[in-house]
Amino acid sequence: MSKHCTHVNQIQTVTPSATGCEECLAMGDRWVHLRECLICGHIGCCDSSKNKHATKHFQTTGHPIVRSFEPGEDWRWCYIDNTFI
Template identity: 60%
Template structure:
């Protein structure tokens, strides 16, 4: 199965935050896992987290690809094409 065009084009970028969900911190909430937007570096919480800030960021910006910010995980997800890749 071929990768979507968005996943083929990614080059992991440095996140905008030091691996914390700024939106959750502002709300006084916690998160389960973090995701890094590969278009702008925004760090948001995953869909297993209460607030789902990474997905909210995609819906607001249409930035298609996030990567896991979790130690030992090396994968990317394309929201637009609903596709995953390991790297």
């Protein structure tokens, strides 16, 4: 049986906070892929990036759902339910 996300009601219409990972841009660092928080619009780097800023944003804010911010990708992930939406 597939798992369902219980947090989709928290998704907002957001504006991306940056064109790249906010924290990496500020530190002059690089990232592998980008994720957008669907609660506030924060752009952070993925867990394949050394800084893992998208996950750190979730850990700090509790905002559970991100989407890929990569061109051509259209998926969402819930950190709490550990599942794709």
